[in-house]
Amino acid sequence: MGRRNAGFRKNASFHGKANPNRQNGQNEKTRKPYNDIIRENEKFVKYYEKQGVCKPEEFNSFIASHKTDLPATFRITGSKTVAKKMLEIVQDQLITSCVKQTDDSGNPPNIFPLPWYPNKLAWQMELTRKDIRRNEAYYKLHNFLISETENGTISRQEAVSMIPPLLLDVQPHHKILDMCAAPGSKTAQLLEMLHANDDPIPSGYVVANDVDNKRCYMLVHQAKRLNSPCVAIINHDSAVLPNLYSTLSDGSTEQVKFDRVLCDVPCAGDGTMRKNPDIWMKWTPANGLNQHGIQTRILKRGIELLEVGGKVVYSTCSINPIENEAVIHRVLAEFDGAVELVDATSSLPGLKFSPGMESWLVASRNLEFYNTFEEVDEKWKTTIRPQMFPPKAEDREKYHLNRCIRILPHQQNTGAFFVAVLRKIKELNTKDDSKQATEMECDANDQSKKRENEDNLPHNQRKKRRKEIYREDPFVFFKEEEVVWKDIQSFYKISDSFDSKCLLTRCLVGKKKNIYLTSDAVRNLVVTNQSTIKFINTGVKAFVRCDNKNMKCAFRIANDGLDSIFPYIGDDRKVYIPKDDLITLLLNDNPQKSPPIITLSEVVQKQVKDLSLGSCVLIYREDSKDDKTPLVIHISGWRGATSLRCYMDKHSTVHLLRLLGGDISKYDINKFQRAKDDECENDEHCEETDEKEETEKDDEKCENDAKSGAENLVKQSS
Numbered sequence: 219m220g221r222r223n224a225g226f227r228k229n230a231s232f233h234g235k236a237n238p239n240r241q242n243g244q245n246e247k248t249r250k251p252y253n254d255i256i257r258e259n260e261k262f263v264k265y266y267e268k269q270g271v272c273k274p275e276e277f278n279s280f281i282a283s284h285k286t287d288l289p290a291t292f293r294i295t296g297s298k299t300v301a302k303k304m305l306e307i308v309q310d311q312l313i314t315s316c317v318k319q320t321d322d323s324g325n326p327p328n329i330f331p332l333p334w335y336p337n338k339l340a341w342q343m344e345l346t347r348k349d350i351r352r353n354e355a356y357y358k359l360h361n362f363l364i365s366e367t368e369n370g371t372i373s374r375q376e377a378v379s380m381i382p383p384l385l386l387d388v389q390p391h392h393k394i395l396d397m398c399a400a401p402g403s404k405t406a407q408l409l410e411m412l413h414a415n416d417d418p419i420p421s422g423y424v425v426a427n428d429v430d431n432k433r434c435y436m437l438v439h440q441a442k443r444l445n446s447p448c449v450a451i452i453n454h455d456s457a458v459l460p461n462l463y464s465t466l467s468d469g470s471t472e473q474v475k476f477d478r479v480l481c482d483v484p485c486a487g488d489g490t491m492r493k494n495p496d497i498w499m500k501w502t503p504a505n506g507l508n509q510h511g512i513q514t515r516i517l518k519r520g521i522e523l524l525e526v527g528g529k530v531v532y533s534t535c536s537i538n539p540i541e542n543e544a545v546i547h548r549v550l551a552e553f554d555g556a557v558e559l560v561d562a563t564s565s566l567p568g569l570k571f572s573p574g575m576e577s578w579l580v581a582s583r584n585l586e587f588y589n590t591f592e593e594v595d596e597k598w599k600t601t602i603r604p605q606m607f608p609p610k611a612e613d614r615e616k617y618h619l620n621r622c623i624r625i626l627p628h629q630q631n632t633g634a635f636f637v638a639v640l641r642k643i644k645e646l647n648t649k650d651d652s653k654q655a656t657e658m659e660c661d662a663n664d665q666s667k668k669r670e671n672e673d674n675l676p677h678n679q680r681k682k683r684r685k686e687i688y689r690e691d692p693f694v695f696f697k698e699e700e701v702v703w704k705d706i707q708s709f710y711k712i713s714d715s716f717d718s719k720c721l722l723t724r725c726l727v728g729k730k731k732n733i734y735l736t737s738d739a740v741r742n743l744v745v746t747n748q749s750t751i752k753f754i755n756t757g758v759k760a761f762v763r764c765d766n767k768n769m770k771c772a773f774r775i776a777n778d779g780l781d782s783i784f785p786y787i788g789d790d791r792k793v794y795i796p797k798d799d800l801i802t803l804l805l806n807d808n809p810q811k812s813p814p815i816i817t818l819s820e821v822v823q824k825q826v827k828d829l830s831l832g833s834c835v836l837i838y839r840e841d842s843k844d845d846k847t848p849l850v851i852h853i854s855g856w857r858g859a860t861s862l863r864c865y866m867d868k869h870s871t872v873h874l875l876r877l878l879g880g881d882i883s884k885y886d887i888n889k890f891q892r893a894k895d896d897e898c899e900n901d902e903h904c905e906e907t908d909e910k911e912e913t914e915k916d917d918e919k920c921e922n923d924a925k926s927g928a929e930n931l932v933k934q935s936s
């Protein structure tokens with residue numbers, strides 16, 4: 219179709235018809251389409267001009283840049299070897315394919331690696347997401363972004379949002395708490411860092427929390443893409459997050475203190491106006507004032523849960539000093555010497571930013587500015603608090619607020635963002651800490667009592683209550699002598715060094731369907747805290763029930779957890795497969811007509827000759843003599859009576875074919891051409907349908923998953 223060859227338009231307004239604002243709780247009827255939104259707000263301009271948020275000579279370009287659409291960015295993820303291959307594909311194929319294309323002005327779009335992101339693994343395009351979606355010239359790029367995102371090998375993430383995890387300096391052994399984690403792009407990044415050494419089961423873990431139950435299922439979706447046994451998703455108000463404990467070898471428990479904490483707090487979000495232009499209509503100084511309290515409480519709780527010597531990163535996508543430096547200053551002052559601001563300003567060479575503000579004004583809703591709390595009009599004293607004001611001039615040196623990092627849109631064509639790194643240098647005043655923790659434990663105990671009481675309700679009331687609150691299925695870890703384990707262990711010759719107690723199911727009674735794997739540390743965390751912490755999800759799928767009477771074991775291997783259990787699987791069920799054979803298997807997407815074994819190479823035929831029917835592992839090892847870390851791929855396969863096949867969904871198939879240099883043309887569909895071929899009569903109708911479909915599939919995929927996840931749970935529990 220190629221109806222609109224939009225290219226990248228500077229100062230363009232969002233032009234979609236069917237791209238409604240998606241702010242939480244906004245009434246459908248009051249939403250304006252993006253193209254109707256006027257990107258003006260007098261108060262916004264006056265407020266930031268007066269605050270001196272950037273140099274006066276830059277102010278016009280700051281505002282002008284803020285009015286433009288945000289360019290699309292993505293990050294390459296995956297194991298080191300896969301990421302290396304993906305980078306080659308991006309550089310050699312993707313960019314070349316786009317560079318051949320031109321926009322209305324005849325210029326090819328600029329696609330470049332973000333200079334401050336390590337190893338060229340993050341890329342920015344001078345195209346908006348909508349440009350890519352709606353422009354026939356970029357259909358290959360769009361297909362690439364969709365399938366690789368689904369597969370988990372790229373993450374479409376805003377450039378500035380990639381910064382907090384980088385500054386957190388995560389090591390694979392770290393215990394990490396992500397306090398406000400949904401939808402989970404930073405959680406994904408933290409998990410990738412945990413797996414940076416390609417260790418199948420790192421000793422560290424990520425606890426990802428969000429207060430919003432539905433949004434927790436977006437986290438489930440994110441975590442699932444990364445196949446990690448080292449993540450637990452929990453659902454609490456992080457300002458009052460109960461203490462977590464771990465069980466020691468002597469059976470006693472000790473409080474978990476985290477090595478790293480990410481506080482990517484809820485905020486007024488005026489740094490995201492390029493992506494969410496409806497904020498232009500709603501912005502007032504009160505938005506920031508309203509967030510300051512909860513932001514402070516979350517950060518304080520994060521520091522309480524942090525190990526001495528550990529780091530916490532505080533971030534917002536707001537420009538407002540009340541949500542940023544004022545929160546940092548307040549916490550530094552209240553914790554009086556127990557935490558310090560780390561100078562991270564040189565951690566990301568190439569990143570352009572402004573140093574944190576050391577002084578600011580506090581403004582009322584109607585834009586009256588105050589230097590001190592004493593000046594504040596009585597009527598504003600409930601919304602403006604004394605702690606929102608900057609340190610006195612003589613105290614500025616003590617706080618080093620200039621070590622904070624504020625990124626503005628005009629500096630490198632991104633969204634606006636604020637980030638600060640804090641280090642805990644000594645224990646907090648234990649009296650206050652334990653008081654708050656005790657209160658929170660009481661709160662958690664109350665919640666678990668509530669759940670017990672609920673179990674005693676009559677059946678119909680219980681059903682109704684369960685519909686109102688989402689109830690998770692239990693996390694049932696394997697006991698020493700788990701019946702199904704014996705069969706699995708003997709079929710796959712799993713080594714005794716594998717701890718089967720780290721396997722779990724989600725049902726107490728009845729047939730076990732899926733078996734999940736967690737790391738030992740995550741198992742300990744879940745088992746020890748299950749009565750006080752609301753766990754939403756944990757574990758990567760390792761085995762799936764498969765009642766095929768030809769197989770001597772009732773469970774097949776799942777791809778999700780294969781990399782984690784691979785080192786423990788015996789050689790008997792491993793088949794080494796050359797590239798051409800693997801491509802043949804991947805190109806066969808009809809399970810009823812799997813490639814006959816006799817059509818595969820002799821190497822494969824020899825290996826499968828005496829292999830009993832059923833689940834097996836296919837291993838591809840790249841043939842590279844000088845490369846120290848060749849590409850290795852593990853796939854869950856099936857040895858049939860006369861055929862061999864692999865278990866792969868469409869996106870993973872396309873991904874693997876790409877990595878192997880196979881032909882993906884049958885998957886790389888030009889939806890514009892297809893629509894033309896279908897002789898779509900009403901052009902406008904097509905466009906709207908396309909856009910709606912894409913929006914649903916792409917931007918709102920997580921939300922849909924969250925909803926369906928929640929709905930499934932309701933169905934299950936009722």
Ligand SMILES: C[S@@+](CC[C@H](N)C(=O)[O-])C[C@H]1O[C@@H](n2cnc3c(N)ncnc32)[C@H](O)[C@@H]1O
Nearest residue numbers: 398399400401402403404429430455456482484
């Ligand atoms: C800025 S978003 C986080 C984005 C996320 N870190 C990411 O990178 O995808 C803020 C999140 O905080 C959650 N939230 C708001 N108040 C919270 C609270 N008191 N405790 C925990 N989460 C909270 C919201 O539900 C929202 O998902």
